[in-house]
Amino acid sequence: MVERYVMSIDQGTNSTRCILFDHGGRLVSVAQREHHQYYPRPGWVEHDALEIWRNLQRVVPEALSNAGVGTADVAAVGIANQRETTVLWDRRTGVPLGRAIVWQDTRTAPLVEELRNRTGEDFFLDRCSLAPATYFSAPRIRWLFDHVDGLERRAGDGDVLFGTMESWLIWNLTGGAAGGLHITDATNASRTMLMNIRTLTWDEGLLEFFGVPRAMLPQIRSSADHYGDARSVLPGVRISAALGDQQAALFGQTGFSPGEAKCTYGTGSFLLLNTGTKVVRSRHGLLTTVAYKIGDEPAVYALEGSIAVTGSLVQWFRDRLGLISSAPEIETLARTVEDNGGCYIVPAFSGLFAPHWRSDARGVIVGLTSYITKGHLARAVLEATGWQTREVVDAMNADSSVALKELKVDGGMTADNLLMQFLADVLDVPVVRPMVAETVSLGAAYAAGLAVGYWPDLEVLRRNWHRAAQWLPDMDPERRESEYDNWQRAVERSLGWIESPRSPGEGRQDRGTR
Template identity: 45%
Template sequence: MAIDQGTTSSRTCIVNQAGGLVAEARETFKQIYPEAGWVEHDPEDIWYSTQRSMRMALEKANIKGSQIRAIGITNQRETVMVWDKKSGKAIYNAIVWQCRRTHDVCEKLKKNKKEKLVTAKTGLVLDPYFSATKIQWLLKNVKGAKDKAKNGELLAGTVDTYLLWKLTAGHSHKTDVSNASRTMLMNIHRGNWDEEMMKLFQVPSSLLPEICPSNSEFGRTQGLGFMPDGIPVTGIVGDQQAALFGQACFDLGESKCTFGTGSFILLNTGTKATKSKNKLLTTIAWQLKGQKTTYALEGGAFVCGAAVQWLRDGLGLFEKSSDVENLAKSVDDTLGVEFVPALTGLGAPHWNAEARGVISGLTRGTTKAHIARATLEAMALQNVDILETMQKDLGKKLKSLRVDGGAAANDLLMKLQADYCATNVVRPKNLETTAMGAAFMAGLGSGFWNSLNDIKKVWAVDKEFKVSMTSAARKQRKARWAAALKKV
């Protein structure tokens, strides 16, 4: 059983030994926007939706909970919450990875010349995206939180830690290396919570979970009701790293792009923490028990599928997200329209937290089809910025890019991606690679699969999108995009 707790929904997938998806269930939950640039979730909504998706998946699969060999968890990563150790109640809503409320804190630290130190130890840039300043904000702004934290009455964690704590009835307060590496509190070279980072962000060590390899036995179910006690949780991995694992990108130089709420590209750099010269993140991909840590370079665009959701819900251009492809295909080009979807700032390699979305080039001839096409083109072009930066850091061209996530089903977007990044795009048969990564990790941890080679055997290609655009046309298109970026 793979629990995939995402930004807009909680999903559970049940997977068999052949890598087949036996059942999948999803439960959406409320997004909370208290102020401009602030994003929150109710932790109880996260927990309720997760339980409901687990129950529905078991019903769809027509199996009992006792037939589950092991559970894997993958999750939205930097989102963080703090809860009371005794009552289990969160002291405030979860602060979501997209939230920009700690922008001023990050800017102050940059002015105090702390970014080099932070990057050297954590592989990350000083940005509100990561968990450390979110925990700092909670302790500072929730009445009595600082004193409770000092007294050891509170616990903190990313979503995986919170779910594990709930699944085990409060017996297990742990996380894995991939999630810990996204907090800005972990020394990614030593694999432990860093004293200097905890001091810098004023986060007491008593709040933080134990860091474990990704395929450890993290704990066992207790008190769920719909599942028996004692089912082991043997895999935890952050969602983007899970997708890299689910795409069987086990070797140095292999890469994937997940098209979700945001789009995230990860490149496996092996057992070496490759330092980016171009504002990419150096992060931990995973660590298997008894083996060296595997690292990755990462670049993320904060708004990808979320731009299509905005066209659907905010502008009412179509009823279903999947309608965007046919609408965009109904025109040959954007008619000069450019959309930079910086709706929550710009991520890698720009890192402009104050950037806001811009639609330019509008004329009397512009239709919703041109805006739809400009949106898909922007989704692909954002990734080109990241991929080209990644290739500079790696010192060589990528052979191909494996893709997954909901929008990877969009053939037009995948063709645009191949043409704009001048790299063939490979789509697997199973697009649920994030959940599959969690399932594979839990399967390795429980002995359901014995090796990475067993996993490679069940990964299969659906379609490869080949490059057909000329280099001259590509250069012109990228120049128009670069001009649009200057307007945000």
């Protein structure tokens, strides 16, 4: 019998990737293209949704060609995506109404503060389990309505569609303006501030509060379900899964049981802890989110610690400072010194996410002396990821009845052995990396394959998981706590830099919507 494969499309913050997996969960073929990052004003981050769609049209045939197969050999396709990034487009033409506003973008900070003051956080926590933050989609929709002439009226008339990236891609794959499916899944919908976390439906109270018309919203579906067949790029192939990228990584790490956790190290880093079918409200700065929903089965939930800047700090060190020419070089440079020399970098480029949630924070470098070299700075860059993870794990241990015993890791930064050892040292638990590090893509493939019967159940997927590497703690406890104290003092110095957040360029603007 001819081997068939499951395809995964990982639409990430920096690139769009297409990977084919076989029945053993092994990577068969991969193709990837980066897209441009736009920074039009301080705190603003944007993407061109059409560029991302064009990149998808290129990477899919490339991945098939590299494997020497055609669309007939693809059993199903699943999509993982950067989550809160917000796209609005014209229902009739399929043209985006301006650039997509990326999850890192902080332009909504004044609006978020106003929302919090108007109702208090419990109004939101009771419905969507999310406190107001610049991170989420609903404040971005409201901001666009307030700043783009005629947009709110057109949305109310049914001419404008909203989606996160998986909605945008599925709509285009299934026909676009000629009948494309406008859908999302429960994991992505849970990041909008518009979905009721318990009923998994759009919440009337939240829609009314933000002034978002239901007509512009996608249908909410399960994470693994046969949505429809592709008409473009992959004609006839079943589209059967969509998950936010971090939920996809938890799925790819086979974190199917309560208490299992993973952390993905990419542009930002995201630690998810499976809490089962219970909605657990965090008291220590974490987010409650939908982990996944398989077909008609009950939704599974998770606590999440979101760190905005980790891999992107390495990119900044490379591209903005020019101290290395490629990301892997940072480990070599960091190994030229024994420690950080007393230097700490807090990368609050877009404020601080979990567990602080401070949009008024900005990046700082503390402890500079004439002794500091670029090697010390390189080590401080890597250590910033470790200390931010420690803050999130401490919060997760405080919220959970069981302390973390092991951390499964994935993503591009796990190739840095110095960083992985530092993580084990500061967390004081083993850090484990699987054979397939691209667990975001694997999770989307697993969900898609389950939906069409390519894999029969979760236990088969568990048997596919194999350990590739492990790092064990090897740091003196006194040193660990002393340096953690230094890190926390550095964080304190990053706070309050933006005393009264104001959106640059007050007033309305024309984004080509008329």
